[in-house]
Amino acid sequence: MTDPAKGPEHILVWSKQRRTPRRQAPSVERIVRAAVVIADAEGLAALSMRRVAADLESGTASLYRYVESRDDLLDLMIDAVQGETAPPEPTGDWRADMTAVARRLRATLLRHPWLASELTGRPALGANSLRQQDTALTAAAALTADITLAAQAVDTVLSYVFGAVGRELAEEQARRRTGLTEEQWRESVGPYIREVIAGGAYPQFARRVAEADDAGPDERFEFGLECVLDGVEARVRRAPENRGP
Amino acid sequence: MTDPAKGPEHILVWSKQRRTPRRQAPSVERIVRAAVVIADAEGLAALSMRRVAADLESGTASLYRYVESRDDLLDLMIDAVQGETAPPEPTGDWRADMTAVARRLRATLLRHPWLASELTGRPALGANSLRQQDTALTAAAALTADITLAAQAVDTVLSYVFGAVGRELAEEQARRRTGLTEEQWRESVGPYIREVIAGGAYPQFARRVAEADDAGPDERFEFGLECVLDGVEARVRRAPENRGP
DNA sequence: CTCTTGTGGCTACGGTGTTCGCAAACGGAT
């Protein structure tokens, strides 16, 4: 008769305490913040609605009062992290300003390893993403008054940053996923690489590995960035002749 | 004695027909091919082991005889699509060769919209990925004998390509996910954009949208690529002085 | 004909995102 499977508040129905004393409201910001913390620390795979709810000490279904879906939450996370550092002050020196934008974007992408792969696949239209666009355009505007050209310059530079960090993250992510240290990773990949090289195909790749004088990630990024800025600047400076009346 | 819980083939045990007539073996290649088709057509989200098995008309669990896990399958897919077009013949003209590599990479990434976001997050160490690396290095070797410099040049160019296509895909992916046409998408985003611009922040972004003279994706890609190649070439040509004895 | 072996796949487990509908709490009007 009495239902023993009901729960631990075993007897008197009317004596059950208020289920919860009206916890503090989750609110969109709190949810997004918690989700970002989880994703940063344990990767996107560990980010589940249940997990977020647990960290917030609220019920899972409650989250849906504030966020339409997991996908929605991801969009909010993306914009949130993009707004966590203020855009640099424009100095009027387009190259310095653009470099600052690029470095800031890189730092953001590295701080949140899930960001890059999630950004490939959804357009950044949130307020903070747009502010970043605007800041970059302001920098480029100092280089040329032609907004079309400036936009293309910005696109080119941001594309480079995006791709460079993506490749930079790839290796780190792989290590993180397997839980190995830098040392262990090298040791586990080494034999395979040696074997491939010994095969004789890929002679240039073999040379690269053998004479490996690879710089650290920072230097590599800066090298590429300088190249891109050089190229963009030269091309933009050359272009206006083609369109003046 | 008789086990009634055995199943619905209720009477004669020996009369049950062979459950399935021993379908043709899945084999790794067949599995990978099927998975790629699904991911291309319906996105990575639709790619489940059950779905692959259904398309192959085999049992789900059977796939695990050939593939260790879903993650493994993704790695195999990545390398498979990278090998589906042969690398271009090197001509000795580094710029032409590098352009060919870049265009080919872009084409591959566009043909398989899931590739870019999956590549951010795992290093490409498959045979076909390595061949691509090697081809690019061969092109760069025609520019400089310094393999370290060549490697950095390749990294820079590939980073740009990767990032540029990533941004290019973002919008398309968003549309695809919502199932809207180009037209509908523009209409659904338009009001929001107008609202943001009307807010007065983001003046440069507003200019860009207003004076929108944006070229098509192909032109944008080529513009950026030329910039990057210009910059890389100039910097590499200038560098060797710093390291000669 | 029997025995061994390899292989396909059913079943099940523990997780996921999401929905439904109820109960509790709140806020205003009476």
Added chain:
DNA sequence: ATCCGTTTGCGAACACCGTAGCCACAAGAG
């Protein structure tokens, strides 16, 4: 002080996922 409409939290359930264990069968060996 009491009632009532609205908002809010959330337990339970659904459909689906990746994966492990085990069993039944086909094919080859003796």
